[in-house]
Amino acid sequence: MARMKFLCDAERCIECNGCVTACKNENEVPWGVNRRRVVTINDGVIGAEKSMSVACMHCSDAPCMAVCPVDCFYRTEDGVVLHDKDLCIGCGYCFYACPFGAPQFPQAGAFGMRGKMDKCTFCAGGPEADRSESEFKKYGRNRLAEGKLPACAEMCSTKALLGGDGDVIADIYRERVTRRGKGAEVWGWGTAYGPGKPGAQPPAAGGKS
């Protein structure tokens, strides 16, 4: 059975924000709401900069679902965590609980006026009729119901962001890792066997990976 997952390869992400743009365009999310974002660690430090694209990770034991006072979340059979905006009261609890900062709100007003929560749906829409106008307005495109995968992962230029059945993307990633290098270049080699030749260089630009 398919269990939908995202995976971001920090070795590949080039912080082009293409996934962010794809998401915004595909789902026509309002201003101020970012279902996906790219975070760069050690920005500008040569040899240390890594970027990661992050959105809702569709947790198997989802903190958002656990704290929601109106229990508006549900997990679908293919492992996608969705929510019902008609039930949401905009309390913000899911945002406090989520490890990845995925839940977003159209406002952050005084007296706790936030509006309905919005988050990545793994391009799976929501409770409204699939591929209907009202579903699109509230939750964005339902690509799973179109036989497609999330727009962000499908258009990622470097294929850093993978999205789909957890088993399949794990296989893709495994294959990638085994091809990434051999000998001292292979992932984890240095950790397992210590440094190679003194003063060894990181893989040259334009190399594999």
Add this chain to the structure above:
Amino acid sequence: MRPRRMVVALLAAAAAVFGLAACGESEQVVVYTQGKYQGKPDTKPWDNAPLAYGGNDWTKGDKASWEKQINTRNLGQNEYRRIYNQ
């Protein structure tokens, strides 16, 4: 009268305490009944007909064929196969 009331009160207390034990965390299981996931309505993706364009292919209502379609599509994210092996 008095002792009976006490018994009722004690039973109510016991019921309340047992009831509360169920509070806190609920199991996050997937239950799909009558078109609803744990009370929230949703349709399964494979219960839609494939789009007329885009080369999608599955039988409406057949989960296995939809999964096959998704898996084929998923392999498009593996450029080693998509570019070199085809």
Add this chain to the structure above:
Amino acid sequence: MLTRTHLAGWCFALMALVAPSAGFAQAAPGSAQQQAERAATQPGNNAPVWREVRSGQANYTTAQGREAGVLVQSSGDTWRQIRNGPITVYGGWLVVLVALAIAAFYLVRGPIKTHDRPTGNLIYRFSVVERWAHWTLAISFCLLAVTGLTILFGKHVLLPVIGYTLFAWLTLLGKNVHNFVGPIFMASIVVFFLIFVKDNWPSKGDLTWIASAGGLFTGKHVPSGRFNAGEKSWFWMGVVFLGIVSSVSGLVLLFPNFEQLRLTMQQAHVVHSVSGILFMTLSLGHIYVGTIGIEGSYQAMRTGYVDESWAKEHHELWYEDAKKQGANRPAAGGGAVPAGAAQARRDE
């Protein structure tokens, strides 16, 4: 079911939620440097980067939004465990058990009646301003309590009964009531404090009163001033202390527009729900003695008047004072003896 390990886990979780507030957003020094070195000696080993990610510090991002640069925050799940664990479970038990204990007490002991026959002589106990202050506080408190309980326990108690749509609608209404009544409650605490503080200063007889629990169990008569030690404890521990704690933590939660960190909100929520539950628990006692527990006390706050024999039995020292000052006539601006007061007298 709830083992010691659970408890230890929760304590640990609580500590984890409190601890990071001290050193939040402190960049691990030289972690970029470490990563650069690591990449040279052990290519592909990104451990320093992942350590940095797990530290919860903010990194660079083009996305706008609160803490958008934080890739992973660990305190959220900790907060979830505290909220869904001890706060929901023990908090729920506390409220229910205290309510049941009071009910049991009522069944066993019954209402505390005035021993002497009412004299028919009414004494003015609460002015109009005092009653307004009390009822504004009381009604807003009850609204906050009911809506607060719905947000914490409704999912487990009400939702299975009334279903998703109705429950979500009610909770949305409740959330807005909670948010807009909150400030009224805070303001009325201030007013209430200013009005009643002078009669709530601890005085000589208080210790004796506490030692005999106000004669609640023995039925023995303990003299007290305008307010007895029980009322004073409720005033200081409930209205003043818990009132301030709930108000301050509530304000943090009420105005998310000041870009508070999620950790701040989680901590404020824990403080707010714990103080709210304690507040409600204490209030149950006050509401009990103020209504069915002690005959004549509800009428006092309702109409402002008490019967002479009630005053003598419950607040003897105050009664003596009041008699000296001739308070059995309505104070200036107090108006005539309301119809309700006469009614109350007949009921007795």
